[in-house]
Amino acid sequence: MRATAHRLTLKSLTLAVAALSATGAWADEVQVAVAANFTAPIQAIAKDFEKDTGHKLVASFGATGQFYTQIKNGAPFDVFLAADDTTPAKLESENEIVKGSRFTYAVGTLALWSAKDGYVDDKGQVLKDNTYAHLSIANPKAAPYGLAATQVLDKLGLTDATQPKIVEGQSIAQAYQFVQTGNAELGFVALSQVFKDGKLTGGSAWVVPANLHEPIKQDAVILNKGKDNAAAKALMEYLKGPKAAAVIKSFGYQL
Structure with missing residues (x-):
């Protein structure tokens, strides 16, 4: 038993x-x-x-x-x-x-994004028009997407023109937040922050051509x-x- x-x-x-x-x-x-x-x-x-x-x-x-x-x-x-x-x-x-x-x-893919519908055209001409007051990017020394953004500006010959308008976030999340909250009219963000299942989740964006910056x-x-x-x-x-x-x-x- x-x-x-x-x-x-x-x-x-x-x-x-x-x-x-x-x-x-x-x-x-x-x-x-x-x-x-x-x-x-x-x-x-x-x-x-x-x-x-x-x-x-x-x-x-x-x-x-x-x-x-x-x-x-x-x-x-x-x-x-x-x-x-x-x-x-x-x-x-x-x-x-x-x-x-x-x-x-x-x-990764870099995007120029605005929380406003229709504000950013699909060629990124808004960047060259230079009619905005603030451009958000991530700290290029700490965030690779921020470094890519500076490379884009340099290739387009816009570094000097945009310098006084740049609002810098410590990370790409903060750079996105500046645009989302309206503290910057547009900014360079990771496409993944504004894109899901083949479409934008809001606002307007220019998907930056990969040849304008080093591969992320x-x-x-x-x-x-x-x-x-x-x-x-x-x-x-x-x-x-x-x-x-x-x-x-x-x-x-x-x-």
Whole structure:
């Protein structure tokens, strides 16, 4: 009788362990530093990632340059999704990442955007007309999209003319916010901030031709802190998969 009870207890325990594993109760949590332009896509990806793997994704958003400083100062991130490829490459050269983990997860698109319908034409002529009072861009020293914006202005010969009108945000999220709130009539933002499923989510925009700035290749890396984190490895694989790719493309990125 006792032997039978003992066997039943072991069987129950085995079933309980299996159930816990299946529901992700023993899953890991991954702390991710995410470039501000990728806020909406990663939020959408996180839902599927957590549902499909059982792991939990905790994201922090900001400028790539600021994250670099935080990582160098010991910030507790497992994975870094940057807005460029140079910052992750620099971290790699400084032995701050897991070797072989770096890859390009998206190629960004720059847009000149206004919250007003019809304000920005599809050729960007409004920029050359110079009738606006304020032009928002992200800090080019901290945000790759801000650097791309300065390259566009330089190529178009508008650097001097626009200099007095520039309102600078610390990240592309803040640059977007300046335009959204009306503090700037227009600004350079990530297309992903104003685009979803093939159309603008509001306002008017000029999608900046890629030949006017250096490619915005966005690289992902596993940082040393995430070396033994199963969720970190799972996320990197997930970002290379078809579900994540569909989400990334829907926000106007190239792969």
